Every structure is written in C-alpha cells, then in structure tokens.
C-alpha cells in the first residue's frame with residue numbers, strides 16, 4: 001500500500017502541471033561566431049548591444065566562461081550533451097554527428113515535461129539516426145525572406161507554445177557568421193544606424209586598414225541584429241508574464257570569424273560571453289561572477305534547475321546553479337578546450353586554471369591561420385598583403401606562424417590578447433609543470449588521444465578554396481577522430497574540475 005501511495009505521489013509531482021509553476025522556463029540565445037569582448041557589457045567600445053547589456057545589468061554576467069571548442073558544430077554538440085568534444089564520437093570534428101549512445105539535454109528535459117524547440121541554426125546531428133520528436137517538439141531553421149539571421153521566428157515560438165508546460169527553447173542565430181546579410185536586410189528603425197568603419201576598434205592582430213574596418217563593421221551589424229532579437233525575446237516573455245521565472249542565457253558558439261579568433265584556443269576564440277537573466281532565481285541582480293565556467297556545465301545546471309534528480313551519467317560538466325544563488329560561489333577550478341579538424345588538420349589542447357592558460361599543440365608544424373571562411377575574408381587578405389610586404393607586427397605574424405610552439409603559456413589577466421608566450425620562461429616553469437600535469441590527467445581520464453592519421457586539410461591554406469573536389473567524397477577522406485582510439489564516446493569520467 002505504501003509503495004502504491006508513494007508511486008502516486010511521485011506520479012503527481014512529476015506531472016508537468018505540478019511543476020510548471022515552480023520550475024523555470026529556459027531560453028538559450030546562442031549567437032554564431034561572436035567573440036566574448038564584442039558585447040558592450042564585456043567592454044567593447046565598438047559594439048552596440050543595448051538589450052544584452054540590459055539583461056546583464058538586471059541579471060548575472062560571467063567573466064570567466066569558456067567554450068570547449070571554437071568551432072561551430074563541435075561547440076554546440078558539446079553544450080547540448082554536456083560533454084567534451086573528444087567524448088562525442090565523430091562530432092569532435094566540424095559537421096560530424098554525435099555518437100548515438102549519448103543523451104541530449106533537450107531529450108531529458110522533454111522526458112521531464114518540458115516543451116522543447118530549436119529555432120534557427122541547427123548544427124547538431126546524431127550518428128545513424130535522424131534527430132526528431134524524441135528530442136525537439138519543434139524544429140525550425142527560422143530563416144525568413146527578410147531575415148537570414150534565423151531570428152525572426154523566436155517571438156512566434158514563445159507566443160504559440162503550449163501554455164501548460166515549462167519550456168526549453170534553443171534560439172540559435174546565424175548572426176554573426178559570414179556572409180554579411182545583415183547589411184542588406186538592415187532595418188534602421190529597429191537596429192539603429194549601421195556601424196561605421198571609422199568607429200571600429202581593430203584588434204592588434206588584424207591590419208588596421210579600410211577593408212578590415214569595413215569587414216569588422218559588417219560583423220558588428222550582425223552582432224547588433226542578434227542583440228535586437230534577444231531583446232524581442234525578453235519583451236515577448238515579459239508580455240506573457242513569464243519573464244520572471246525564465247532563465248535566459250546569452251552566449252556564442254565560438255569567436256569572431258576573423259584571423260586569430262574562430263578555431264583558436266586563445267581567448268579571442270574560446271572565451272565566451274555568458275549572461276544569465278532570471279529575476280526569480282538570481283539572488284543579486286546586476287552582479288558579475290568570476291567563477292570559472294565551462295559550457296559543458298550548462299546542461300547539468302539546467303537539469304538541476306529543472307528538478308531532474310538522476311540525470312544520465314553521460315553529462316561531464318558541473319552545475320553552476322550555486323553561482324546563480326550567490327555570485328561569490330566558485331564551482332569550477334579548471335576549464336579544458338580543444339582544437340580539432342575544422343577545414344584544416346589540427347590537434348591542440350588547452351587548460352585554464354588560476355588565471356593561466358596553457359596550450360599544447362600536437363601538430364606544431366601547421367599554422368593556425370583560422371577556418372576557410374576567415375582565410376577568404378578581406379581582413380585575412382589585408383594581413384597577407386602586409387606579410388608579402390614584410391610589414392607584419394609579431395601579433396599579426398602569429399596568424400601565419402609555422403612551425404608554432406609545442407607549448408604556450410599565458411597569464412591572461414595581464415596579457416588579454418595572449419601575445420607574450422611564457423612557456424620557455426624559467427620563472428614560470430613550476431606553473432607550466434602544474435598545468436601540463438592537469439592536462440595529462442584530463443587526457444588520461446577522459447580518453448583523449450592523438451591518432452596518427454588525423455583528418456587532413458580539405459581546404460587550401462593560402463586561398464581558403466576547397467581542395468580538389470573531384471577526388472572526394474569528404475567522408476571517404478576522413479581520418480581518425482581524437483576520441484576513437486580509446487572509444488571515448490563511452491567514457492563519462494569528467495577529469496579534473
């Protein structure tokens with residue numbers, strides 16, 4: 001009798017209606033290719049992001065949040081499963097699917113009564129299976145004739161949702177991925193004036209010329225359009241009276257699509273803005289947290305807040321819910337990131353700890369010139385012109401550097417662009433040894449490896465053009481992905497945290 005009674009109570013408690021009033025709704029607004037410091041609330045002097053700045057001013061802004069990959073689909077796949085890229089199966093590499101055995105965050109939330117939708121860029125696939133209604137109630141690419149940023153259907157998704165369930169929305173913009181469609185689709189009455197090339201702050205590793213400034217201005221237009229639609233989401237939630245108990249997260253999947261940012265392990269590629277807005281759940285509004293966060297922590301946080309008592313053991317991250325309750329709380333000490341194949345062969349690993357960044361490169365003979373879309377950009381062409389005229393500064397020359405150092409070590413607070421490699425400085429040998437040991441421990445415990453035959457370049461390094469397509473079938477030419485030798489898709493150990 002007791003068992004039956006307990007089962008009934010459990011049944012009532014776990015019904016969606018019972019929890020709908022208490023469990024938060026969750027909206028993740030994820031931008032495409034925006035570096036952390038290209039938001040006003042992260043100190044940009046160029047970007048116009050008033051709506052995200054306002055969310056930060058009324059919510060919580062994380063100052064030490066890091067991606068696990070500065071590469072679109074590996075980064076998104078990592079967030080949605082709460083796992084490191086090399087623990088995803090083929091998805092460690094760009095455009096490749098997540099191993100079939102791995103549970104996804106929205107599937108678990110859906111099983112616990114949430115209505116789930118992905119609207120916009122959906123760059124997450126599953127091996128040998130179509131991702132369908134077991135994961136998402138609604139899948140929509142979100143593009144409309146006058147909005148190729150994939151943001152125009154976010155508000156209608158909020159309005160048309162079933163009202164008897166908490167919801168999890170993954171609103172994924174294509175802004176600010178190249179090409180620059182925001183310029184053509186600009187609506188001044190909504191987004192304000194377009195950014196002017198003369199007002200841009202140019203990062204030190206880019207060329208400061210007219211073409212680069214124009215390239216950056218177009219990029220910032222896309223950042224501002226993303227900001228506008230994040231604001232629309234907040235307004236729609238408020239209009240429906242659900243803004244108070246909705247956790248709204250704003251972040252990006254990787255750094256800006258310019259040289260020395262996207263695909264890099266350095267902060268320009270791997271650090272992300274992370275703004276949390278949730279009036280009912282964030283104790284100190286307008287605060288910042290210096291707690292280290294890895295984006296694999298997002299899924300465990302959301303599962304905890306959704307009241308999922310026994311989540312599948314596959315999630316490797318660490319909930320940062322304690323930080324939402326008190327921004328002084330520190331949940332994570334170390335954060336790890338990867339650089340795997342993305343148009344070009346690569347294998348780099350990084351650990352951040354105590355304000356230090358340590359990078360190890362298993363393919364030091366190869367330049368880290370950025371992904372093919374960046375190599376084809378006006379900003380990259382401007383650097384090539386300086387290179388050919390022997391006029392590169394050391395910061396700019398890093399884009400073409402080959403061979404690269406096997407190891408890099410930076411004190412990021414004192415060297416925000418990571419231009420001064422301390423890896424061979426005897427004064428910092430002890431910290432390097434400590435970080436190298438942490439990285440070794442993580443590699444060992446999570447089953448990372450450096451296969452002999454990694455996937456090779458599929459684009460020309462100088463021009464960014466695809467290599468001879470007549471020979472391929474890109475699939476037939478794929479090498480071994482880094483988790484394969486140790487079957488890391490089956491390993492759940494999180495490594496050092």
Ligand SMILES: [Ca+2]
Pocket residue numbers: 032033071072177253254
């Ligand atoms: Ca991206």
